[in-house]
Amino acid sequence: MIQLPHTPSFELKGKHALITGASSGIGLALAAAIAQAGAKVTVAARREDQLKALVAALVAEGHAADYLIMDIANVEQTTSQVERHGPFDVLVNSAGLAIHGPAVDTQPADFDAVMNLNLKGAYFLTQAVAKGLIAAGKPGSLINVSSQMAVVGGIERAVYCATKHAVEGFTKAMAIEFGPHGIRVNTLCPTFVRTALTAPTFANPEKLAWIEDKIKLGRVGEVEDLMGAVVYLASEASAMVTGIGHLVDGGWTAD
Numbered sequence: 001m002i003q004l005p006h007t008p009s010f011e012l013k014g015k016h017a018l019i020t021g022a023s024s025g026i027g028l029a030l031a032a033a034i035a036q037a038g039a040k041v042t043v044a045a046r047r048e049d050q051l052k053a054l055v056a057a058l059v060a061e062g063h064a065a066d067y068l069i070m071d072i073a074n075v076e077q078t079t080s081q082v083e084r085h086g087p088f089d090v091l092v093n094s095a096g097l098a099i100h101g102p103a104v105d106t107q108p109a110d111f112d113a114v115m116n117l118n119l120k121g122a123y124f125l126t127q128a129v130a131k132g133l134i135a136a137g138k139p140g141s142l143i144n145v146s147s148q149m150a151v152v153g154g155i156e157r158a159v160y161c162a163t164k165h166a167v168e169g170f171t172k173a174m175a176i177e178f179g180p181h182g183i184r185v186n187t188l189c190p191t192f193v194r195t196a197l198t199a200p201t202f203a204n205p206e207k208l209a210w211i212e213d214k215i216k217l218g219r220v221g222e223v224e225d226l227m228g229a230v231v232y233l234a235s236e237a238s239a240m241v242t243g244i245g246h247l248v249d250g251g252w253t254a255d
Contacts, residue, residue: 014039015038015040016039016089017092018088018092020095021093022067023047024195027095030094033231034090035063039090040063040065042067042068042088044068075120075124078121079128086128087132087135087138088132089138093122093126093144098197099114100156115159130178141183141234141238143187144171145188146167175242187245190248191215192215193222194223215249215252218250229246
């Protein structure tokens, strides 16, 4: 009789996940996805009221959840919190900042703000979670929410693109270093997704037409489009996947 292989589990029961940038939009949806897959989730962001509401909603559905007030741009504070509350089996870092404008108009203060959160904050958060796993002798899955702009350029997005390209770089390097410890490091790279932050862009008919033309599936992304992808990257279903940018871009980067 043929011995059939079995699909690795997408379940995250028994795992403890840290989801940053979780107070709204993509981060909130990814926190829900990880919780619905069975993990205990610690949701983190700067806005306590939204975090409390999210935890209440998750608990009401029967999930295990708590929250931390966290600004990942504050590396010392973030590292200390990860040390106290970890180790975390899964990291989903959805914290990020975009200040768009023509490259010739970029101001040093704006450059620093975006770099400090999107690159420096992401780097040292990933490092801190990895350190905790290594010290505990545990494997893990570390996921930074990047962007399709990590592989292409975009008008008025020079600084944002720079940060996301850099995140892809350190992801590959960390994947090589942490692989022997069973720690996987990947990114999730969405296209334009419908959230409160993107609402002004979608309200502009010219910009919306440009976006829909670039996305081969002919529509903008929804947060639900990312939920299955993050569970895949967090779970044993992707046990042989590390050092990659997982694009969910509707075909934007296909040409």
